Amino acid sequence: MVHTQLVRRGIADERVLEAMLAIPREEFVPERWRAGAYADEPVPIGYGQTISQPYMVALMAERMELTPGDRVLEVGTGCGYAAAVLARLAAYVVTLELIPELSAFAAHNLRRTGLDANVLAIAGDGTRGYPELAPYDAIAVAAGAPRIPRPLLDELGDGGRLVAPVGSLDDQELIVIRRRGDRFEEQVATTCRFVPLRGGGGWK
Numbered sequence: 093m094v095h096t097q098l099v100r101r102g103i104a105d106e107r108v109l110e111a112m113l114a115i116p117r118e119e120f121v122p123e124r125w126r127a128g129a130y131a132d133e134p135v136p137i138g139y140g141q142t143i144s145q146p147y148m149v150a151l152m153a154e155r156m157e158l159t160p161g162d163r164v165l166e167v168g169t170g171c172g173y174a175a176a177v178l179a180r181l182a183a184y185v186v187t188l189e190l191i192p193e194l195s196a197f198a199a200h201n202l203r204r205t206g207l208d209a210n211v212l213a214i215a216g217d218g219t220r221g222y223p224e225l226a227p228y229d230a231i232a233v234a235a236g237a238p239r240i241p242r243p244l245l246d247e248l249g250d251g252g253r254l255v256a257p258v259g260s261l262d263d264q265e266l267i268v269i270r271r272r273g274d275r276f277e278e279q280v281a282t283t284c285r286f287v288p289l290r291g292g293g294g295w296k
Contacts, residue, residue: 093112093117093130093132093146094109094112094113096132097132097146097147098112098146098147098150101147103147103150103151103154104154105153105154107158107181108150108153108154108177108181109150110180111153111177111180111181112146112149112150112177114180115173115176115177115180115207116205117129117130117143117146117173118130119201119204119205120137120143120171120172120173120176120198120201120205121135121137121143121171121173122136122137122138122171125137129143130146132145132146132147133145137170137171137194137197138193138194138197139191139193139194140287141170141191141194141287142170142287143170143171143173143174144170144174144234144286148266148284149173149174149177150177151266151281151282152174152232152234152255152266153174153177153178153181153232155253155255155266155268155281156178156181156230156232156253156255157230157253158178158181158182158229158230159182159229160181160182160183161182161183161229162181162182162183162229162230163182163183163184163186163225163227163228163229164178164179164182164184164185164186164228164229164230164231164232165185165186165187165188165221165222165225165226165228165230165231165232165244165247166178166185166186166187166188166218166231166232166233166234167187167188167218167219167221167231167232167233167234167235167244167256167289168188168189168190168218168233168234168235168289169187169188169189169194169195169198169213169234170189170194170198170234171194171197171198171201172187172197172198172199172201172202172211172213173201174232174234175187175198175202175211175213176201176202176205176207176211178232179207179209179210179211180207182210182229182230183210184210184211184212184225185210185211185212186211186212186214186222186225186228187211187212187213187214188214188215188216188217188218188221188222189213189214189215189216189218190215190216190217190218190290190291191215192215195213195214195215196215198213199213212225217291217292217293218233218289218291219237219241219243219244219289219291219292219293219294220241220243220291220292220293221241221243221244221246221247222247223243223247226246226247226249227247227248227249227250227252228247228248228249228252229249229251229252229253230252230253230254230255231244231247231248231252231253231254231255231256232254232255232256233254233255233256233257233289234286235257235286235287235288235289235290235294236257236258236259236260236261236264236284236285236286236287236288236289237256237257237258237264237289237293237294237295238258238259238260238289238294238295239258239293240254240256240258240267240269241291241292241293241294242293243293244256244293245269245271245276248269248271249271250271250272250273251270251271251272252270252271253268253269253270254267254268254269254270254271255267255268255269255281256269257284257285257286261288261295262285263283263285264283264284264285264286265280265281265282265283265284266280266281266282266283266284267279267280267281268280268281
């Protein structure tokens with residue numbers, strides 16, 4: 093997976109590649125879909141949700157430019173796989189999931205694999221962020237949004253990076269935002285397609 097899906101497509105950050113090599117993706121996929129855990133595509137995890145394509149997990153992590161001391165907020169825990177990858181790259185990860193059953197599944201996966209030491213998994217509306225531990229050095233949104241929810245911009249620290257798919261329900265662009273004081277610089281990393289972001293700041 094790492095060599096054929098990531099390196100060949102331009103993922104070059106050695107820390108990201110090491111994290112993707114180290115985290116057992118199959119341990120985060122429900123048994124019925126585990127045979128496709130390393131496929132070059134999203135894989136179902138139940139409740140109408142998916143574990144993101146490996147390349148997209150790696151690209152988002154790379155564009156977040158994480159350092160070992162960073163505090164990260166993830167919106168859309170899913171099965172917990174991306175949170176585990178981010179936690180290997182940063183000091184601490186707060187991950188929010190709207191579906192309580194998925195949040196519990198992710199927390200179980202993280203505990204069972206011993207990857208929960210620096211991850212706080214919370215069931216709640218990720219579009220509201222988690223101000224209790226803000227500001228964050230980086231924020232990842234793992235669902236397609238009509239726009240970036242304002243609370244997430246407010247909780248991004250100065251110099252922080254936010255990566256999120258933004259667009260219509262069917263097609264989005266992966267947006268990379270960097271905060272410079274009160275200014276937010278924006279770039280487009282690629283086109284993509286994610287499950288819809290739900291909650292107060294997402295799709296109704």
